[in-house]
Amino acid sequence: MSTKKEKGMNNQAMEPLAIGIDIGGTGTKYGIVDKVGNLLFSGEMSTKKHLTVEPFIDELYLCLAPFIEQAGGVGRIKGIGIGAHNGNYYKNTIEHAANLPWKGIIPFGKMIEDKFKLPVVLTNDANAAAIGEMMYGAAQDMHDFIMITLGTGVGSGIVANGKLIYGHDGFAGELGHTIIIPDGRYHEGTGKHGSLESYASATGVRLNALEFLEKSDKPSLLRKIPKEKIDSKQVHDAAIEGDELAKEIFDYTGKILGMALANFVMFSNPEAIVLFGGLTKAGDYILKPTRDYMEANLIQVFQNKVKILVSHLKESDAAILGASALVWEMK
């Protein structure tokens, strides 16, 4: 721990802190955050090596305990915020999360509460990210916006009237699973056809690329890469080199994403849509067609009003910040 950090902490000795935990399919990030979004301590551990949840929680506790001590002890911590795929805000559970090793309905919040002796708030990872953007990121001072995370999958968090929409059962904001192409591409995780996630995630861009390579006989840098190795980063690299097919792949992805965003705008009329995650690194190759096709599908009253923003939070910190931000919303 640096002297600088110690000093900072002494200056605000009475201020409460929050723990943020982001549980991903591969790794789990955790940290201790102050109210203005400074990440005082942080670390990462493996999620997938724990096939059952109890040893996972034991290891998480061992990782966090010394940080809690250094931060001034458990009395200094207001609570623990957790973001996890299929996390349920009302029940503090993780339910049927396809990307986690633990199956069924897990009373995760209660288990963490018992272990850490701290109040816990839990929601899905994209909802946590939305709260993070509202407190520290691109959506500050916004009352109506939609957060879309474009990673391996597509997640979302929706804020309306200044509040996150959790819905009646706590699962609102599964926009990645909305159907955009009826009877379209099969999604292995859900068994459904034509969902946004099947086309506009990193996985989707890879599948779009394979389809374009097969359908067209246009020359392309991508043809030099073994099929099993093609991913969205390589499509981006090819586009930078001027590869026409790579640009067409992003245009197609942006067409589907833009159409979906138009539908979301006509639902909740947000001030902005904040995009986050790996796919946004492709910049205007993906953003320009997305904007164009969104506008093309909007009816007049919505046209040229809704901003598409890219999150400027550091990807490694954003998930922890978002999860910790849930704590400040606790009653």
Place this chain on the structure above:
Amino acid sequence: MSTKKEKGMNNQAMEPLAIGIDIGGTGTKYGIVDKVGNLLFSGEMSTKKHLTVEPFIDELYLCLAPFIEQAGGVGRIKGIGIGAHNGNYYKNTIEHAANLPWKGIIPFGKMIEDKFKLPVVLTNDANAAAIGEMMYGAAQDMHDFIMITLGTGVGSGIVANGKLIYGHDGFAGELGHTIIIPDGRYHEGTGKHGSLESYASATGVRLNALEFLEKSDKPSLLRKIPKEKIDSKQVHDAAIEGDELAKEIFDYTGKILGMALANFVMFSNPEAIVLFGGLTKAGDYILKPTRDYMEANLIQVFQNKVKILVSHLKESDAAILGASALVWEMK
């Protein structure tokens, strides 16, 4: 005015009343409503015969003035609630309403306020209907539901966290214009392709019927009706007679509506979807396929949870009740 009504009014002499006005493309309904939803006075006048808005407001005032007098004078009225196509809640305007004779952006709320000397709240007709359902109808005590009006067009009002979603610009809930079939049927009013309204409105069912009659050579009672006279009621009548093609037309309509409802569920995870309007009269011919296709497109966490309800408010009163209910929500 009946003695019964006078008595009722004397008993609650101190209770404020609200005026509700529903402005439709053809007619305008108005009435005076008490806080528990009793329609004390009501009437209807033509909308479309007034090509400009000023004489329309003059006539509306002449219609309502004697009712206001009988209700105890203007001091007894808390305010006026108005539902109108493309009504904007924040600006009290009606903007570019395709089905009204008045073009452009009309400061309708302000004009009514000046004429009646009463505070005015204005929103789109489907939002007003949603508030009406929440106060007096199928959505009582619900905090998260979606109202869908299936009439000549498709309108919607969305309630989340117990509040209507107006969105950043006041136009949220245009679900009839969400794209369900990419590059699908052209919509004359908007110039867009494949919107829900193009398929699942009364107009849409008529077009579905014409398409089915042309594509198939199945015998059908509908073939005896001149094409220009086929409407959703006749498709319903034929279905009741056991007409297979008519049932297929409703199945197709329900497939598209069900897919759209699944998308809306994955957005805001409502407790129920309340359907209202002419198309619901087709009962299970439309409701059963709608439910089935909705469930088929939902991911696991939403399945078998969301109720599809049909509004039980009397259609002629519901619009006035909904508009008047806005007044009780006024600050």
